Amino acid sequence: KKTILSGSTVTGDLTLGNYIGAINNWKKMQSEYDCLYFLANLHALTVFQDPKILKERTYSFFAQYLALGLDPQKNIIFAQSHVPEHSELSWVLTCLTPMGNLNRMTQFKEKSEKHVKNINAGLFTYPVLMAADILLYQADIIPVGEDQKQHIELCRDLVGYFENRYGAGIFKMPEPHIPKSGARVMSLQDPTKKMSKSDENEKNFVSIIDDPKKIEKKIKSAATDSGSEIKFDVENKAGISNLLTIYSVLSDKSIEQLEKDYEGKMYGHLKVDLAELVVSTLKPVKDEYDRLMQDRTHLDKLMLDGAERARVRAKTTLARVYEAVGLLHR
Template sequence: MGQTPHSQEPATGATTLPGVGEGARERVLSGMQPSADSLHLGNYIGALKNWVRTQEEYDAYFFIPDMHGITVAHEPTDLRERTHRTAAQYIAGGIDVGRSTLFVQSQVPEHAQLSWIMTCLTGMGEASRMTQFKDKTRRSGTDAAGVGLFAYPMLMAADILLYQPHGVPVGDDQKQHVELARNLAQRFNHRFGETFRVPEPFIPESGARIYDLQNPTAKMSKSAESPNGLLNLLDTDKQMAKKIRSAVTDDGTEIRFDREEKPGVSNLLAIYSAVGERSIDDLVEEFQGRMYGHLKVELADVVVAALGPVRDRALELLDDRAELDALLARGAAKARETARPVVAEVYEKIGFLPPAQD
């Protein structure tokens, strides 16, 4: 999840739903898994920068889905550390914990409570058609996968529906998960009475896509073949500059934007445009007649100037884990204020006794 939402009108009757207040701003929800030690430039440009803009006009909920992180083999100490690191980078990147609700998924038990109910509403055939399970088991086979990986989309549906969002900022590759959440919301409402808002996927019409520095035909990803292809938010200035200087370019010397013929140079121009907030046409004109090396040197300066302060702030937050944990605890408490009445409504409608109070 993670793009700037388009404006949407509130659904009819939305203010009667649990967890949605009269006259409240439209709500959005998004998050990124803590699956690496650092967010990378693609995460920053494609998600985090958009989230910062989102919180200006929406009631924004941002979370760290650590429960999804145990659907595959993991090291507990790594997961805990990466959860802290992800939270620190959210805040350092501009998420305002006074304006937005920032929390860790596992600290809000209502996610697990609603997830089981969503799992029971989902058909086996419906779950089997989800592409993520197929993608993640293509190499190792389904026998090596845990049931949690298969049930991942139902937990994601619970993540979404728990907060009654108007929309979910996602990339196009996550649209299927939002469609499942929509289907389950409609199914529950039909069987048990109007309860859930049916959320809309917010998918941008256009936006910068950042590619691997060593393989500029592949999207920048945590699973990159070479660490030199990733620009990480927590890299040192020297590491960032070195990775940009060693980025793969193309035959010839002309600096122009052409994804097919010049994927390497086009990627560098796209990064410069996104980080430096300048148009690609302007950059092409500026570098006309100059060499690839000039583009790389100036791009390194721009990236270091933009990401260096984010890294430094994240490291400051990580130096005081007690304060960071306190911020996350406050966010979890706020998230539970929204989640509790939704779960209570669901429990009543499906025939459970009321949830026990903490």
């Protein structure tokens, strides 16, 4: 059985972009593969976080994963900070990573432009920690959205650097899995930008736990393009193309089918139907989320159970790495 691993950074709330680009696929993979899904709360520290909110949000994200349909029995679902091996392997990999490789990371460039007051070393080495997340579990496939592709490339490079210096056979070479449709869901107000959960303008994204009224409003006020034809054309009709992509993934209808269905209709028709579809998809998620959040003891128990199962595997890999590089192990 192939091993699948993926995670999300604990900031904001999960968005429709996270769902369509990644978690929807995590869900599909859970019955067929050996899956690990985690909450990247160490990664969250690369941007300043209020400690109380970060803690609270870790529970919230865990509940959001479950509410979206990830099964804590079938999968190993855990928080990164519960498994210290992530940080430990990250250090070993950091010492193998040329600065130049990190300098090329487009996400670092974007983030350091956005967070000019806090360009810390963690923001720079972020992809190395991500490589540790992946390599610790001997993951074969990493289901992610388009924006993580470059980070996974770096992880693959690191496997090569490690093997050159210390020999082969310790790590598995991971492959990204990026969906054909929905790998880059765009912002609702500015469809040339990625939909992001840390966007300050909440009109730009739909959070999976937004209430239905809010969702409806956000979709109906999404920026559309000049013209009136409902056609998929990213260059000239970025807004409509984005809405069609969301519609297509959530309804399992092809874009061509949707173009046919909406021939001769107006943008408004599409928005009304899409709002309804998004609401009906997310309403049960929100209800389940609210229910789960009422029982912290239960969430704690599930999270610690996940951590324990993850740790057994992480320890095995780390011990082999320490042995290979010549570090004394406890």
